[in-house]
Amino acid sequence: MTKNWTHSYDVVVVGSGGGGLSAALTAEIFGMSSIVIEKTEVFGGSTAKSGGTIWVPNNTYLQKAGVPDSDEKAKTYMDATVGDRVPEELKNAYLTKGKEMIDFFDKHTKHVRWAYTPGYSDYYPELPGGMPEGRSIEAALFDLRKLGDDLDKMRRAGLPTKGMVLTSYEFHKVNMIMRTWIGKLTSLRVGMRLIRTMLTKYNPTTLGEALVARLYKALKDEGGDVWVSTPFKDLVTEDGKVTGVVAEQNGKTIYIQAKKGVVLAAGGFSLDQEMREKYLPSPTNYEWSLSSDEQEGDVIKAGLKLGAKLDLMDKSWGTPTVLPPGQPAFMPVAERAVPGLIIVNQAGERYINESVPYHEFVDTMYEKNKEGAETVPSWIVLDSRAKKRYLIFGILPFQDFPEKWVESGFLKVGNTPEELAKEMGVDTDKFAATIKRFNRFAENGKDEDFQRGDSAYDQYYGDPKLDNPNLAPLDQGPFYAVQTFPGDIGTKGGLVTDGSARVLKEDGTPIEGLYATGNCQASSMGETYPGAGATIGAAMTFGYAAAKDMVD
Numbered sequence: 200m201t202k203n204w205t206h207s208y209d210v211v212v213v214g215s216g217g218g219g220l221s222a223a224l225t226a227e228i229f230g231m232s233s234i235v236i237e238k239t240e241v242f243g244g245s246t247a248k249s250g251g252t253i254w255v256p257n258n259t260y261l262q263k264a265g266v267p268d269s270d271e272k273a274k275t276y277m278d279a280t281v282g283d284r285v286p287e288e289l290k291n292a293y294l295t296k297g298k299e300m301i302d303f304f305d306k307h308t309k310h311v312r313w314a315y316t317p318g319y320s321d322y323y324p325e326l327p328g329g330m331p332e333g334r335s336i337e338a339a340l341f342d343l344r345k346l347g348d349d350l351d352k353m354r355r356a357g358l359p360t361k362g363m364v365l366t367s368y369e370f371h372k373v374n375m376i377m378r379t380w381i382g383k384l385t386s387l388r389v390g391m392r393l394i395r396t397m398l399t400k401y402n403p404t405t406l407g408e409a410l411v412a413r414l415y416k417a418l419k420d421e422g423g424d425v426w427v428s429t430p431f432k433d434l435v436t437e438d439g440k441v442t443g444v445v446a447e448q449n450g451k452t453i454y455i456q457a458k459k460g461v462v463l464a465a466g467g468f469s470l471d472q473e474m475r476e477k478y479l480p481s482p483t484n485y486e487w488s489l490s491s492d493e494q495e496g497d498v499i500k501a502g503l504k505l506g507a508k509l510d511l512m513d514k515s516w517g518t519p520t521v522l523p524p525g526q527p528a529f530m531p532v533a534e535r536a537v538p539g540l541i542i543v544n545q546a547g548e549r550y551i552n553e554s555v556p557y558h559e560f561v562d563t564m565y566e567k568n569k570e571g572a573e574t575v576p577s578w579i580v581l582d583s584r585a586k587k588r589y590l591i592f593g594i595l596p597f598q599d600f601p602e603k604w605v606e607s608g609f610l611k612v613g614n615t616p617e618e619l620a621k622e623m624g625v626d627t628d629k630f631a632a633t634i635k636r637f638n639r640f641a642e643n644g645k646d647e648d649f650q651r652g653d654s655a656y657d658q659y660y661g662d663p664k665l666d667n668p669n670l671a672p673l674d675q676g677p678f679y680a681v682q683t684f685p686g687d688i689g690t691k692g693g694l695v696t697d698g699s700a701r702v703l704k705e706d707g708t709p710i711e712g713l714y715a716t717g718n719c720q721a722s723s724m725g726e727t728y729p730g731a732g733a734t735i736g737a738a739m740t741f742g743y744a745a746a747k748d749m750v751d
Contacts, residue, residue, distance in 0.1 A: 204443065204456040208232045210746060211444055211457035213431045213498055214465030216244025216491075218717035218738030220414035220425075221300070222462040225746035227421035228307045231459055233746075235423070236446050238430040238493050242415065243354035244466055245491040245689055245718070249407035250367050251338040252316065252732035253739060255297035259305065260336045264315040268334060270294065276321065276328030276729065284725030292698030293723045293740055300743040308417040312339040316368050320656040321730040322556040331655035335731040337367045338410035343402040345416055352427050353415065354491060356408050357527060363393055366405045367731075371660065374533050377588050377596045378664050410735070429453075431465060434501050434713070441505070441712035459749040460712045462700070464742060467690030467718035468496030469515065478512040478692065480565045480685075482575055487520050487686035489528050490718075494689065498719045502694045505713070508705045510721035512692035516734055517561025520686030521579070521592060524607040528686055529592055531579065532557060536660035538671030539585030541637055542683065546572040547620060547630030549637065552649035554657035554669050558728040561685040576682040578623055580634075582673040588662070592681070600679070611680040619678040638672035646670060688734065691722040700745035714745035 209231035212219045220242075223233040235242070256273030277290050304311035319333040343350050365373060369389055375382035395401050404412060415425065426448065435443040435454065443456040468474040469490040475483045503509065519535070519542075520528040534540065536554040544550050550567045551560065568574045587596050594600055604610035613619030620630040640646045644667040651657060652669035661668025694702045694715040701709040717738035724733050 203454060205453045206234070207456040207458065208234045209457070209459040210462065210749060211236070211455050212462045212464055213444065214244060214463065214717065214719075215242035215425050216464060216466065216717055216738065217246035217410060217414065217735045218742040219244070219462065219464030220411065220418055220742070221739040222464060222714075222716065222742035222746045223423050224308070224414060224418045224421060225303070225743045226749065227418060227423045228303070229746065229750045231746070231749065233423050234455065235425040236429040236431060236444070236455070237425055237427045238465065238497070239354075239491070240428050241352055241354040242425045242427055243407070243411040243491070245489075245494070246735055246738070247354035247407045247411045248356045248489065248491055249688070249735060250731065251406040251408070251410035251735075252335045252367055253736035254335050254730035254732040255301060255736045255740070256294060256334050258298040258301045258336065260301070260313050260315050261334060264317070266315065266330070266332050266334070268330065272328045272330070274328070276326065276330075279326040279328055280323055280727045280729045281725040285723055288698045289696070289723045292744060293737060296744050297736060297740040300740050303743065304417070309420070310413045310417040312413065313337065314339050314366070314368070318659060319367070319371070319731055320659050322656055322728055324655045333730065337406070337732075338413055340364070340366060340403050340405050341409040341412045343404050343412060344400060346412055349415070349419070352425075353408070353411060356406065363389055364396070364403050364405050365389055370533070374590050374660065375662065378662055431497055431501070434461065434505065436505065439711065441710060457712065460714055460745070462742065462745045463498040463502065463694065463702070463713070463715040463719050464717045464738065465498045465719055466490060466494035467693060468499060469494050469687055469690045471495040479515060479690070480513065484684070486522070487528060487684040488689070489518065489520060489530055489686060490689045494718070498715070499693050502702055502710075502713065502715065505710055506704045507702050507710060508695040510692060510695050511726070514692055514722070514726055515561070515687035515690045516558060516718075516728065517685060517687050518557035519560050519564070519577070519683040521681050521683050522609070523592065524603055524609050530557070530686070530688070531592065531683065533589075533660040534579065534591055535560070536657060536669055537585055537589045538641070538662050538665055538669060539588070539673055540579065540581040541633070541673065543578050543580060543625070543630065543633060544572045544574045545625055547623075547625035548572065548633050549648060550574060552646070552651040552657070554651050554654075554660070556656065556728055561687070564685045576684045578625070578680045579683050580619070580673065580678065580680045582675045582678050584675040585671070585673075586679065609681060613678050614676045616673075616678060619680055623680050634673050638674060641670040641672045644670060689718040691718060691724070693719040693721050695721045696741065698744065699748040700741040701748065714748070716741035716745060
């Protein structure tokens with residue numbers, strides 16, 4: 200539409216999470232100039248708030264760790280989980296280009312490095328091709344001093360760990376600080392790291408922050424850059440081809456030419472209540488989401504104006520969330536697996552294996568939600584023994600729950616199940632019967648209703664000192680309860696792409712010059728979630744694929 204460009208690059212990337220940074224980094228390594236524009240004041244997107252893990256089968260780091268994976272086994276597992284919900288081309292591209300992306304960054308950067316997370320099982324390890332050993336790798340610990348002044352522009356996760364920095368693997372062990380020697384030793388190592396941080400200028404980070412910092416540092420080393428506070432406004436087209444973007448910077452409209460292509464990587468629509476109500480299951484609320492600021496579907500809407508095809512708009516990367524007063528929404532991952540804890544509906548009855556993968560939990564919340572036995576919201580219930588043994592909602596075993604949690608009504612407390620039921624407003628007799636039945640299962644080590652503890656995935660966050668790592672009676676008061684909601688870490692529906700991340704029209708032909716990755720792309724994982732990091736793994740893979748396609 201315009202030739203009056205204020206800036207010109209080969210590749211323009213919208214969004215600065217793992218997918219966007221990977222696209223720009225790949226472009227720079229291939230000798231193409233790039234710019235990443237970011238709507239908010241900080242770069243990193245939802246990736247910075249994540250676990251910094253990617254799920255990429257049969258990659259170099261798994262091979263070095265001796266994990267018995269193979270391309271054939273990975274394809275079998277993708278077929279068993281994702282099935283035919285997405286095209287074969289997209290699944291095959293992910294499996295091929297994912298490990299290619301890891302090797303590419305290993306070879307061409309000094310900073311994008313990973314560590315295998317032992318035993319972090321695939322989410323469905325019992326399915327054909329599934330692996331109890333897991334296929335997830337996480338970003339290696341990173342010293343933030345390497346970012347210099349740019350650190351002020353990076354999104355911080357704001358985790359409730361009071362200065363402690365833990366890798367995903369370390370958290371798994373520290374969660375058992377009261378139960379195992381390796382938990383105590385790992386906690387000591389983490390504590391020594393904290394002391395070093397307090398006494399020196401050492402500034403370590405892990406998880407999503409480490410991944411974003413590593414990608415950003417590698418991008419800067421290659422000559423790339425990220426412009427924060429530069430919101431995307433629209434796409435520019437000429438003769439049906441996307442040739443740039445309109446953005447805003449310092450209150451002025453700017454036009455950025457993209458000589459090779461535009462990569463949309465700005466996340467989904469998780470914080471747009473209107474879009475949530477239009478597409479997602481009901482009830483839904485943006486306040487339940489864990490995604491980063493201002494993910495309002497801007498780029499999805501822009502693609503739709505050009506005739507792009509949409510898919511999976513009714514799906515999200517679901518996770519139950521809790522809403523502590525004065526804090527961001529919290530994602531109870533490990534909590535749902537620990538012994539001495541159950542989840543019940545508004546009738547006071549269990550309706551699910553509490554330890555299932557989080558997206559499946561949310562799907563079940565919606566499936567089972569009915570009048571008189573509502574599951575939206577549900578109640579997380581635990582006894583004092585579980586509180587004293589494990590990390591619960593970021594609170595260490597030897598710490599008390601904050602008083603403001605009780606005063607605000609967020610945390611319900613009762614000395615007996617009956618007292619707690621009254622505080623929760625659920626049927627007293629049904630709730631007491633539920634706990635009695637569950638306690639019998641726990642004593643026998645077998646959940647006869649929902650098979651909790653049968654899967655290797657269930658057991659990962661369980662207590663290894665118990666015969667069934669996920670079961671223990673709730674029989675020591677006081678008892679506690681917190682409401683949980685069907686939240687998400689982002690939506691997963693968006694622009695349909697091919698295996699090179701090119702955005703497709705309704706007729707299946709590509710929109711020339713336009714690519715998409717991350718949560719604005721219709722997910723290559725379809726309606727499911729094969730393993731920890733399938734979100735960021737796909738975002739990085741197709742960010743890499745997009746930039747590579749501009750070279751080929």
